[in-house]
Amino acid sequence: xxxxxxxxxxxxxxxxxxxxxxxxxxxxxxxxxxxxxxxxxxxxxxxxxxxxxxxxxxxxxxxxxxxxxxxxxxxxxxxxxxxxxxxxxxxxxxxxxxxxxxxxxxxxxxxxxxxxxxxxxxxxxxxxxxxxxxxxxxxxxxxxxxxxxxxxxxxxxxxxxxxxxxxxxxxxxxxxxxxxxxxxxxxxxxxxxxxxxxxxxxxxxxxxxxxxxxxxxxxxxxxxxxxx
Ligand code: HEM
Numbered sequence: 264x265x266x267x268x269x270x271x272x273x274x275x276x277x278x279x280x281x282x283x284x285x286x287x288x289x290x291x292x293x294x295x296x297x298x299x300x301x302x303x304x305x306x307x308x309x310x311x312x313x314x315x316x317x318x319x320x321x322x323x324x325x326x327x328x329x330x331x332x333x334x335x336x337x338x339x340x341x342x343x344x345x346x347x348x349x350x351x352x353x354x355x356x357x358x359x360x361x362x363x364x365x366x367x368x369x370x371x372x373x374x375x376x377x378x379x380x381x382x383x384x385x386x387x388x389x390x391x392x393x394x395x396x397x398x399x400x401x402x403x404x405x406x407x408x409x410x411x412x413x414x415x416x417x418x419x420x421x422x423x424x425x426x427x428x429x430x431x432x433x434x435x436x437x438x439x440x441x442x443x444x445x446x447x448x449x450x451x452x453x454x455x456x457x458x459x460x461x462x463x464x465x466x467x468x469x470x471x472x473x474x475x476x477x478x479x480x481x482x483x484x485x486x487x488x489x490x491x
Contacts, residue, residue, distance in 0.1 A: 274361070275454075277354050282451035284351040289444070291344050296480055298327050302420060303487045321417045328416040332408060352393065359386050381442035388443040395436025402429075424488035433485040441478030445470050
């Protein structure tokens with residue numbers, strides 16, 4: 264049956280869209296991590312004469328967050344990010360519903376190399392990350408960027424990570440993110456191109472190392488701030 268479908272209505276188109284939006288979100292996650300690692304640097308990292316007026320982590324982090332809201336290209340990229348997150352989530356829901364409906368045509372499950380538990384549970388991991396992001400955005404993004412009720416982001420982050428429950432929620436969200444990333448990176452490469460098995464093995468290894476480093480670096484931030 265020759266049914267003409269729009270590019271992103273086909274299963275391949277949807278998977279490509281998931282891959283492209285996913286890779287963009289990863290790009291954001293790297294930048295976001297680098298910015299937030301400022302939080303765990305020692306004050307001695309900022310000699311005033313070198314950093315021009317910035318004498319501690321508190322000032323540096325607030326200068327960084329002020330830059331995020333005052334430099335328009337960053338705002339533009341942030342809007343692209345919100346769109347990418349929405350598209351990624353909606354696409355994931357559609358793909359999952361379609362897979363449940365048509366069991367015979369399941370998304371990539373015929374490939375044994377992706378049969379780790381986290382590959383089969385991308386929906387659950389994605390849901391945990393989704394809940395985490397809603398909590399996270401309500402805590403920081405909403406108060407600082409949207410409502411403008413908080414002006415000292417460093418104080419806010421510090422206050423949040425003094426609460427044990429929030430640290431636990433962040434650790435759960437970040438562990439889910441780590442596993443989601445391993446499969447996501449592998450899967451994005453599979454969707455965007457056909458690679459020989461040897462190259463795919465290298466991509467899998469790189470995905471594993473990258474996701475591990477990202478998860479560990481994200482995970483230590485709340486713990487260090489809690490103990491500080
Ligand atoms: C554990 C360390 C983290 C800290 C301290 C942190 C801190 C913050 C802060 C202060 C903001 C509001 C200001 C800004 O836009 O940058 C923010 C925004 C955001 N965070 Fe995080 N974050 C962390 C981890 C994460 C993780 C793991 C994710 C994704 C799963 C994430 C996703 C986001 C998103 C999507 C925004 C909105 C970005 C924007 O408006 O440009 N964050 N984060």
